[in-house]
Amino acid sequence: MSVLEVAAPSQLAPVWDELISGLTVGVLLTDERGQVLATNDVAAELMQLVKSDLLTGTRPAGWQVRDDTGAPMPDWAELAGQVLRAGSPLSIPMVIARPGQPLSRIWADYHAVQVQGRSRVLMLLQSVHTDVSHSRGLLDPLTGLPGRVLLLDRLEQSLVRARSRGTLSTLVLIDVQRLAAFNAEHGFDRGDDLLTTLAGRLREGLSDEHTVARYGGDEFAVVAEHPNGTGEEIAEQAREVAGWPVRIGRKRVRPGLRVSWVTTDGQASVHSVLARAEQQLQH
Incomplete structure (x- = not known):
């Protein structure tokens, strides 16, 4: 403390x-x-x-x-x-x-x-000022998405609103599988292109009210608020828009994705929500 x-x-x-x-x-x-x-x-x-x-x-x-x-x-x-x-x-x-x-x-x-x-x-x-998020390191420099620090703040705010309004908050994690092998085969520049493409698809394919962030080197996250339901529909939508084939040179590659999601009424802590989503992602 x-x-x-x-x-x-x-x-x-x-x-x-x-x-x-x-x-x-x-x-x-x-x-x-x-x-x-x-x-x-x-x-x-x-x-x-x-x-x-x-x-x-x-x-x-x-x-x-x-x-x-x-x-x-x-x-x-x-x-x-x-x-x-x-x-x-x-x-x-x-x-x-x-x-x-x-x-x-x-x-x-x-x-x-x-x-x-x-x-x-x-x-x-x-x-x-216009560059505050970049100067504080809050935006991912590759994709332009909120980074991990800003994601945690957005998730915390979402949990607070869920508690106070009686709504639900869902965290979705999307893991890009075998990214290291992809980089080894196609090069790191192609790997960066893949991540940038997936970031753009998630940002454009999901609701403007959702927060789409880069959670880690090969992981994205989505924070969404909704009045009812389990959040499964949001997770499936994220899987669908990110899973379309990507053109790499002359090839079309379908990214391998693992997706997990956790829905809460806001009573759980940020770290417990993240831990549960990560645990589900591994299984």
Whole structure:
């Protein structure tokens, strides 16, 4: 568990105010219910709110916060509880929409902290530029898909939404079999072409609401949310679109694929969902 110790703002109010007012990143300190206890002007500007609105929880008409896929974000209480339960940082891209204003794209880092023996959440907000995902290593450089780190965040968000909304979350893993043998026969460039082709097929052949990611060197992953069912239909759709023959030089090669899937109501942890999907993939 990684928990930071910070002094209480009430004890060091002048120092605290001077410190956070001089920062170029947004800062919010919240309790376990997501109530903002302290903040700075940068955070308010990024959230397209006035500082008093942040502190009181007031939101103007039409104001919305969504993730970078366009899906509504879990409320702050859910995210604060998630961070405090895990005791580890959480990083999430978010988009703030307010009528008549341009979209505000933000990267939010959540940290569990202790203030006078009480659990609190420290949020650091930064404006997102077009290359933020590449600069943070969140996108796979070969396929352009979200990488493993961003996949874990997307899966965590999906589980939170499933718990809060009474829906289901499905993780699908797709393993490209005998990739090493393929590289040995056709060359690594052809192997990269194969992975890039499969990535494009998964991204274009599945719903825009699904997250398609590169999970490992020869594995892809899909995170999907749905109101009911087992997720088997999503897994079969992924198998179908990725399993079409691929032209390699003058040959048409049908990729060998293994597919596993796990569906949960959100009560399972990210790592337990991944472990179950990997175990099923091996069998």
